[in-house]
Amino acid sequence: MNKPLSMTGQKVMLVPQGEFELVRNPRDELLQAWDAADEFLLNHLDEIKVRSRHGKLLILNDAFGALAVALANHPVYSWNDSCLAQQALRDNLLANGYPSDQVKTNPGIHFPTVAVDCVLIKIPKALALLEHQLYALRRVLHSDTRIIAAGMARNIHRSTLNLFETILGPTATTRARKKSRLILVERDQSLNEGQSPYPxxxxxxxxxxxxxxxxxxxxxxxxxxxxxxxxxxxxxxxxxxxxxxxxxxxxxxxxxxxxxxxxxxxxxxxxxxxxxxxxxxxxxxxxxxxxxxxxxxxxxxxxxxxxxxxxxxxxxxxxxxxxxxxxxxxxxxxxxxxxxxxxxxxxxxxxxxxxxxxxxxxxxxxxxxxxxxxxxxxxxxxxxxxx
Ligand SMILES: C[S@@+](CC[C@H](N)C(=O)[O-])C[C@H]1O[C@@H](n2cnc3c(N)ncnc32)[C@H](O)[C@@H]1O
Structure with missing residues (x-):
């Protein structure tokens, strides 16, 4: 099915949080700036009723800002290793009526240090980056923090789930929807051994x-x-x-x-x-x-x-x-x-x-x-x- 286009001809993501005009960076009119895993995650957040009162959100590896833009009325911090991804987020915030600095982003490699209430993770291409991020997350989770990861099923392997299980705690996956899956993680506070092996x-x-x-x-x-x-x-x-x-x-x-x-x-x-x-x-x-x-x-x-x-x-x-x-x-x-x-x-x-x-x-x-x-x-x- 063709995706809807906005008045300006841009592709529009339709999710329970609203309709959002999104572009990629580098620009590519043929490709979408979000995937089925973003849609699945945003639908899931709506079903479990994560609203702004649920506090601070941390989003990791949001390739073109689709998640952060859809959730920009929450206090959101978006961490990304790519300055291209950060630019896409700023462009997409502006295109959807927000100031470009509505969502906080990292100015370098360091992770935020303040506690967060909900963490959303897009599975990155490099498993090592995921591993490093899961260790870094331990410092910002409290006992009630929700942790939900999302990715296309082809990018989620046994080794991916093992990382969540060994670093953070018990992990379950949902059924696939449009070839994407969610990973739901419970923090086990007793799992504190080990640290990131990177660099x-x-x-x-x-x-x-x-x-x-x-x-x-x-x-x-x-x-x-x-x-x-x-x-x-x-x-x-x-x-x-x-x-x-x-x-x-x-x-x-x-x-x-x-x-x-x-x-x-x-x-x-x-x-x-x-x-x-x-x-x-x-x-x-x-x-x-x-x-x-x-x-x-x-x-x-x-x-x-x-x-x-x-x-x-x-x-x-x-x-x-x-x-x-x-x-x-x-x-x-x-x-x-x-x-x-x-x-x-x-x-x-x-x-x-x-x-x-x-x-x-x-x-x-x-x-x-x-x-x-x-x-x-x-x-x-x-x-x-x-x-
Ligand atoms: C194939 S690697 C080469 C790394 C290194 N020069 C080497 O030979 O080992 C390509 C590099 O290009 C960087 N890269 C990709 N897109 C870029 C862009 N638009 N501007 C600057 N660097 C970019 C990647 O982050 C990556 O580090």
Whole structure:
């Protein structure tokens, strides 16, 4: 069945709390900004009559703000690792007649510390993030706090339920509705053993230097160097040629850290849309260079707000997933932004999955693209911004 559209042509979520016009970030007119699990959860809250008098709500991992907007007349705190998700929430609050700061959000990786009366959790893609969040939750739950998680059934496994059971207490799941499920959790106050194992770390040996790379819970490839990143590290541009280097979508910062080591005189800019990525990159950079090097760390959507024609090298291992969906729109946006911030003669060097055909995209954008290296799965490509 087609979803209703508003007067402005946006998709509208119809739930017992009202009708809400919602968009995604990045914008995608074809895809909805909420899923059946959001609808199930909002219907359930209405059935059990959670109303504003039930006090403070904490919402975790609300991808585009659907839950927080529908519940914005409650005192709501929304925690999200993604600044794109936070921007979607602000946009959707405004579109539905609220001020953009109606719902409080986290300014960094830390969790709120005040007690909450109801916690709503959307199951994140990274199980490690869920594990970390469940430990952090123990500090804000009181004996009557309701804990309800929601997700698409395909993303809820035995291992997901085990986390709830071992960290918080007895856990039950509902029947599936439109392929989504709710997880209902009772806090067992006697379960207090253990703590979050994140950030965790691995050792990386490059030339004769060993780096200890720490990774906060939401990070891509937390326990080892990703094969694509490794191929890029093995095929970095020649040392000591660059003055201003950007690591875009830096994750834990490994690519930029090695670029900094190869170019001791260069200033470094690390950018990622994830708070936990930037916290990891900053800590890893400080461990690698102590106070001897300065660098800038930005949580933002790509290179938004970064000066044009200013950098001479941009390095990218582009994302392939956003939340639970897959595509190359973000990679394309990153390539365009990289071209904008490069000086004439500056280089974009990337690694990507062979099947994504980034070569033709870069050729179209820069007018040139050289294959530097490849293996059965990945390819390292270089494009130069023409004068
Ligand atoms: C494939 S990972 C690469 C991480 C790291 N550079 C490496 O090679 O190990 C892609 C990174 O892009 C980040 N990312 C995704 N969308 C982004 C956006 N719009 N702006 C900035 N970073 C983004 C993700 O958070 C993730 O850290």
């Amino acid at each position: 965790d770390s691995y050792e990386l040996q490059v030339d004769r230097t060993t780096y200890r790379i720490i990774n906060h819970a939401s990070l891509f490839c937390r326990d080892r160097l990703d094969r694509g990143s490794q191929l890029l590290l093995e095929n970095m541009p020649a040392a000591d040629r660059f003055r201003r280097i950007v690591d875009l979508g830096c994750g834990n910062g490994v690519i930029g850290i090695i670029a900094a080591a190869l170019n001791p005189g260069a200033s470094m800019l690390f950018c990622d849309e994830s708070y936990m990525a930037i916290a990891s990159a900053e800590e890893n950079f400080q461990n690698a260079f102590a106070r001897s090097r300065a660098a800038t760390f930005r949580v933002d959507d790509g290179l938004q707000g970064v000066d044009s024609d200013h950098h001479d090298l941009v390095l990218i291992n582009p994302p392939f997933h956003q939340q639970h969906s897959v595509g190359d729109a973000t990679a394309w946006q990153m390539f365009k932004q990289a071209r904008r911030v490069l000086t004439a003669g500056g280089e974009l060097r990337i690694v990507g999955n062979r099947h994504l055909a980034y070569h033709s995209k870069l050729k179209k954008l820069f007018g040139n693209c050289e294959t530097i290296a490849s293996d059965s799965k990945f390819v390292v490509l270089s494009s130069i911004k023409q004068k």
